[in-house]
Amino acid sequence: MNRYSRRITVWLFLAPALAVYLAFVVAPILQSFFVSLFDWPTHALGPKRFVALDNYVRLVTDEVFWKALSHNVILLVMSLVIQLPLALFLAALLSGRVVARGFFRTVYFTPMILPSVVIALVWEQMYLPGVADGLIVKLFDSLGLPSPENGFLGDPRLALGAVILTISWRYVGFHMVLFLAGIGTISEDLYEAARIDGAGSWQLFRYVTLPSLLPVIRISAVLSIVGSLKYFDLVYIMTKGGPPEHVTELMTTYMYKIGIDQYNGGYGSAVAVGGFLVSMLVVTAVMGMRWHRRASVAETHP
């Protein structure tokens, strides 16, 4: 086959994917940057008005945006602090010879296959106050702890924590499965050698399992970080960013409110671009860290 027709084949093969991707991912992203320079009420078909960087001036002075960003950071940190150690703990419990391991693995992973709408609506019930108290409210009562009058999602101090708890509940099983797969690839010889050296089960975990799992833990951390910065579903459905005063607002829910619910296309796009840039910055930094780490390992072990 000659080169010319080969090249045509290549582009024919690429065409469907490329066309859809350019039209519905790449073009909209570029358009967001463009639209964010306008005052653009999307419900009216009237003309857009060019306002240059006005939307961005508003963005950096918008307390709600910073608040939302801080909630994303809290979600990010809490995900790393709660989900990963818990997932690691469960994976450690499940490794070795465990009866019905497949059963437990399947059970722990179940929340991942449920739609977020279902999770949100069921957990909302559990957080409810009132006549038929929610389950978690009851749990608090039985432990003698004061439970909030308006339920967990109705209390400005507790709502964010409650939402984060639900999110963690959903994703722990996912990270556990990643870790379990990672543990499965560790050579039995390593454990054997450590046992001969007299290592107990904690030492086996600390000095064999954990170091061998580092690459997988890093993947989990990256997924967690990326996911936390673009999180939306459960928060939007459970609290819509409230209860009052944006106490659970995330960058995405704020953008959705402004840009879609309130038809403010221009400023909504600026919020979206803000969130996008933050995400990209963090992702680049995290990827950079991985390279740096690899480089330093290479230096210490020539």
Next chain:
Amino acid sequence: MISRILRYVLLLVFAVVALYPVFWMFTCAVKTQAEASVDKWGLPRSCTWQNFRNVLFESHFPRYILNSVIVTVSAVTLTLIAAALAGFVFARTRFRGRSLLFCLFLGGMMIPVHIVLIPLLKIFGTLKLYDTHAALVMSYVAFSLPVSIFILRGFFEGVPAQIEEAARIDGCSAPRVFWHVMLPLARPALAVVTIFNFVTLWNEFVFALTLLHTPGLSTIPLGMYEFSSERGTNVPLTCAALSISVVPMLLAYFLAQKHIIRGLTSGAIKE
């Protein structure tokens, strides 16, 4: 021995925590509204199927299921075709701009989808596709492509070059190599991609919420959301609707959990 018992106790406790919300949803669904208003959390004293009947015969629910099937199946199929073609080209041919293009697709796995929502509304408005399944399918395909191409390219790269060369020597053109040699080999990777996209899109919420308007067009997650805002005060009825909405996926999951877990995690592991 004690540590063994402790281990199983802990495992069981976490199993209960993981399953309890789903379990409660099913138990509440068979209660009458009167019983639920007195005792929402206990086990049901009697069992009524009336809630399920109401959901199935007196709401839009069957329509939601049909909508979800239409949208998900079309999006998964189209993604599979486009991603297999692109993955093959990225893995097995050299051309100018290959790595640049591949990075362009890879970037799609990192971006927050929210940045495209406002422009997409506008684009679909111009195309007269706002509030249609076609708009939803196109968006789903576009956002499923990056992971799908990534997984499939990884697979095609692992196919030994001799297989392709042998086919070429027998006179196969690139499209024939792809169709008769590569695709049959790629069945496991195609399965992974299909499962990953199917579960993700079956449960997808934001795009449906943004791009659809007419209630009769809603997919299951969006339908559930609307159902709960209309009739959410009737908790057993809502639970019945939620139960029906998760049963197909739960059944598939318990029958094929190994494949589904692998499908949902392999994009991550191969990173």
